[in-house]
Amino acid sequence: MSIEQKIKQNIPLASLTTFKIGGPAKFFVEVKSKEELSDAVEWAKTNKEKLFILAGGSNILINDNGINGLVVKIANNDLRVKGERIECGAGASLSAAASLAIGKNLTGLEWSIGIPGATVGGAIKGNAEAFGAATADIVETVEIFNAKKLKFKTLSNRDCGFGYRASIFKERDEYIIWSAVLRLKKENPDIIQELVKQSIDFRQQKYPKLPSAGSVFKNIPIKVIERQNPVLAEEVRQKLSSPFENVGAGLIIDMLGLKGKTIGGAKISLEHANHIVNTGKATAGDVVMLISYIKQQVRDKFGIQLNEEVRYFGF
Helix, strand or coil: CCHHHHCEEEEECHHHCCCCCCCEEEEEEEECCHHHHHHHHHHHHHCCCCEEEECCCCCEEECCCCEEEEEEEECCCCEEEECCEEEEECCCEHHHHHHHHHHCCEECCHHHCCCCCCEHHHHHHHCCEECCEEHHHCEEEEEEEECCCCEEEEEECHHHCCECCECHHHHCCCEEEEEEEEECEECCHHHHHHHHHHHHHHHHHHCCCCCECCCCECCEEHHHHHHHCHHHHHHHHHHCCCCCCEECHHHHHHHCCCCCCEECCEEECCCCCCCEEECCCCCHHHHHHHHHHHHHHHHHHHCCCCCECCEEECC
């Protein structure tokens, strides 16, 4: 089947996101092979349509009016273990990759168990992390498709430009992640299971049950808080006993008593202040207004500027 035959029109996207919010895609296609990805990108260029890449649908907010362009969902879901490495398609579930690793007594992905909607490609792009472990720690190589040059290329870990919640893939939209090789390590099964339990327990206690996009804001370096608001920095130190470099945005929001604040169908989660939940009929507009309200309150009361981790599609 040609790519023209696979491309669909006016496809609802809300169900493909963890927020369950957003309008339709003008054009939509799932790609399962390199050829299909290349053909889809070329089709968008030929038809002068903007290109949007959709992974697992977490950490994104889609415009209520939808997306005016071609939305490409990466459906390369292959997972293969080779020794201490896992070869992963970008569309593979991060939790599925973790479960496969755990079954082979490989450590390095336990922290990702239970993260809703996360894919390997999305985790690499955002350098997802938890409990002091980050995706960047285990990435060996990443195969990308350069949408400008229409060529596949393999990047090393160093080429990826990883940083806190950042990578070269956030800076260069033409780099579409297709697959990756993750390098893990053999470990005692009992130790692995303890790390798995830690991850599951944390998310059961802290993650909201209602639909959300995950963390809305990036954490804040303590040095920034010290510079902008020394009094706040001291209050944070009293609340956090262990050494730290970054302060969770959720703590700052919670210190303002904003849990439960609602605009329309969007609400600041009672479980975790850095999560906004969809109570059932939230619109993207509701979420945008609530994000703006939180930023204003934190800026006015503490002199701190929050920066979004959630990405906006179609705005």
